[in-house]
Amino acid sequence: MSPVAIVACVCLAVTLTRISPSEAIFPTPELQNVFLGRCKDYEITRYLTILPRVKSDCRALWTNFFKAFSFKAPCNLDLGSYKDFFQRAQQTLPKNKVMFWSGVYDEAHDFADDGRKYITLEDTLPGYMLNSLVWCGQRDKPGFNQKVCPDFKDCPVQARESFWGTASSSYAHSAEGDVTYMVDGSNPKVPAYRPDSFFGKYELPNLTNKVTKVKVIVLHQLGQKIIERCGAGSLLDLEMVVKAKKFGFDCVENPKSVLFLLCADNPNARECQLAKRYYRIA
Amino acid sequence: MSPVAIVACVCLAVTLTRISPSEAIFPTPELQNVFLGRCKDYEITRYLTILPRVKSDCRALWTNFFKAFSFKAPCNLDLGSYKDFFQRAQQTLPKNKVMFWSGVYDEAHDFADDGRKYITLEDTLPGYMLNSLVWCGQRDKPGFNQKVCPDFKDCPVQARESFWGTASSSYAHSAEGDVTYMVDGSNPKVPAYRPDSFFGKYELPNLTNKVTKVKVIVLHQLGQKIIERCGAGSLLDLEMVVKAKKFGFDCVENPKSVLFLLCADNPNARECQLAKRYYRIA
Numbered sequence: 001m002s003p004v005a006i007v008a009c010v011c012l013a014v015t016l017t018r019i020s021p022s023e024a025i026f027p028t029p030e031l032q033n034v035f036l037g038r039c040k041d042y043e044i045t046r047y048l049t050i051l052p053r054v055k056s057d058c059r060a061l062w063t064n065f066f067k068a069f070s071f072k073a074p075c076n077l078d079l080g081s082y083k084d085f086f087q088r089a090q091q092t093l094p095k096n097k098v099m100f101w102s103g104v105y106d107e108a109h110d111f112a113d114d115g116r117k118y119i120t121l122e123d124t125l126p127g128y129m130l131n132s133l134v135w136c137g138q139r140d141k142p143g144f145n146q147k148v149c150p151d152f153k154d155c156p157v158q159a160r161e162s163f164w165g166t167a168s169s170s171y172a173h174s175a176e177g178d179v180t181y182m183v184d185g186s187n188p189k190v191p192a193y194r195p196d197s198f199f200g201k202y203e204l205p206n207l208t209n210k211v212t213k214v215k216v217i218v219l220h221q222l223g224q225k226i227i228e229r230c231g232a233g234s235l236l237d238l239e240m241v242v243k244a245k246k247f248g249f250d251c252v253e254n255p256k257s258v259l260f261l262l263c264a265d266n267p268n269a270r271e272c273q274l275a276k277r278y279y280r281i282a
Numbered sequence: 283m284s285p286v287a288i289v290a291c292v293c294l295a296v297t298l299t300r301i302s303p304s305e306a307i308f309p310t311p312e313l314q315n316v317f318l319g320r321c322k323d324y325e326i327t328r329y330l331t332i333l334p335r336v337k338s339d340c341r342a343l344w345t346n347f348f349k350a351f352s353f354k355a356p357c358n359l360d361l362g363s364y365k366d367f368f369q370r371a372q373q374t375l376p377k378n379k380v381m382f383w384s385g386v387y388d389e390a391h392d393f394a395d396d397g398r399k400y401i402t403l404e405d406t407l408p409g410y411m412l413n414s415l416v417w418c419g420q421r422d423k424p425g426f427n428q429k430v431c432p433d434f435k436d437c438p439v440q441a442r443e444s445f446w447g448t449a450s451s452s453y454a455h456s457a458e459g460d461v462t463y464m465v466d467g468s469n470p471k472v473p474a475y476r477p478d479s480f481f482g483k484y485e486l487p488n489l490t491n492k493v494t495k496v497k498v499i500v501l502h503q504l505g506q507k508i509i510e511r512c513g514a515g516s517l518l519d520l521e522m523v524v525k526a527k528k529f530g531f532d533c534v535e536n537p538k539s540v541l542f543l544l545c546a547d548n549p550n551a552r553e554c555q556l557a558k559r560y561y562r563i564a
Binding site: 039111255260264267271275 | 540
């Protein structure tokens with residue numbers, strides 16, 4: 001095994017869109033304290049009216065989480081490593097409120113509004129606790145590396161996706177009713193729907209027959225060329241996959257409630273011009 | 283002293299607009315654990331690129347916080363009770379980003395965007411740790427009441443505002459450059475600017491000569507009657523007070539970036555009609 005592989009990072013932060021790889025290699029300091037601190041805050045004060053509590057206590061959750069990667073070489077994980085942890089940490093999810101997203105972290109979370117409109121994985125206890133944290137195991141005491149977790153790209157896929165892949169699978173497995181999926185329809189580099197995205201690999205395949213419909217929201221960034229549309233390109237592929245699974249399907253492009261959120265950040269975009277009538281009334 | 287006064291709550295949660303008085307009387311369970319959990323999470327992971335760290339460690343902060351109200355009858359506090367705590371917990375605030383708000387908790391925080399656009403008191407360490415928590419002291423061990431903190435209205439003003447009044451004063455005292463103040467211009471019951479609001483009592487009087495300008499954002503709720511306008515009514519009073527203090531002053535009503543946020547929640551409001559041109563282009 002090469003030295004590079006030995007120190008390779010095993011975990012993929014959900015907010016990688018915000019963290020450049022050069023920043024992502026430093027493990028979060030005081031991992032256990034942050035884990036337990038977030039866990040207690042969540043248990044007592046967060047999402048109280050939105051998501052039911054998890055029965056396991058925070059110490060038991062930490063034990064199960066730590067067991068999954070500690071005292072192992074950082075890449076020596078597979079997709080089942082965190083299984084026990086997610087069995088303990090999984091919450092019941094409210095019907096019709098589950099949302100998935102790909103490539104639109106900020107927009108999806110602004111739209112979901114901390115669980116008030118939609119629930120995302122990052123609103124659930126395991127997602128909340130580990131969001132944006134970086135950690136990796138090592139064989140020697142204390143069982144995890146406190147100094148460096150080099151680029152996760154050096155790990156095999158199953159190791160690097162061990163945590164968030166299982167998180168996504170477990171989250172999707174609990175969804176009921178209509179689910180929502182927000183994608184980026186204006187990225188020239190990446191199709192809106194990719195079978196090898198977390199949604200394609202872990203979420204869509206784990207939806208159960210308790211799910212009735214997949215509702216796709218295609219986001220078109222303001223002032224940018226529209227690359228993908230409902231009923232064409234990769235979104236047609238997605239439609240066929242969803243329908244083959246006997247779920248209902250619908251698709252909308254920049255619905256007003258999403259468009260206005262984009263406009264709040266970019267009020268002078270051409271798409272955000274208000275009707276003159278408004279000025280007459282006001 | 284009447285029995286009612288003895289059990290009266292001493293603390294005013296910042297999010298009272300969301301919590302009805304009948305809910306607010308139950309103290310937060312595991313107050314110390316939640317305080318320490320939020321503190322550690324904040325110290326290591328929250329607002330890292332936005333706000334500098336506080337030098338005191340979490341245990342010292344808890345000790346100072348607890349000392350302020352513990353082993354006292356719940357109303358036996360004055361405005362200086364939490365002074366030591368706020369001296370230890372105060373952060374340096376970035377210039378031109380400090381925002382105050384009255385009566386528009388949700389809108390102000392959506393607009394501030396967790397410190398990315400503006401900083402609110404609730405983004406600072408003390409605000410983050412205590413936001414929406416409820417606590418009160420008692421003379422006997424363990425020094426605080428774990429079962430009930432009855433209606434804070436039964437305490438004298440200085441006791442009930444002891445924590446958040448000092449929090450607001452301390453926060454305002456640290457502001458530099460242009461500060462922003464968001465108010466509700468469509469509430470028929472409460473003027474947009476009230477001298478007896480937290481802003482009027484604790485924030486405006488504590489701005490120092492490091493502040494250059496007060497920028498007021500008047501929010502007009504969609505579909506509701508416009509009650510207050512810049513340059514008139516209570517906003518004219520505010521303008522005179524601000525100018526008498528030799529600060530610059532400006533005032534805007536529903537700027538587009540705020541209007542679009544309101545529209546995201548209420549996309550069919552008449553104020554949210556988009557120009558037809560948009561549809562031609564898209």
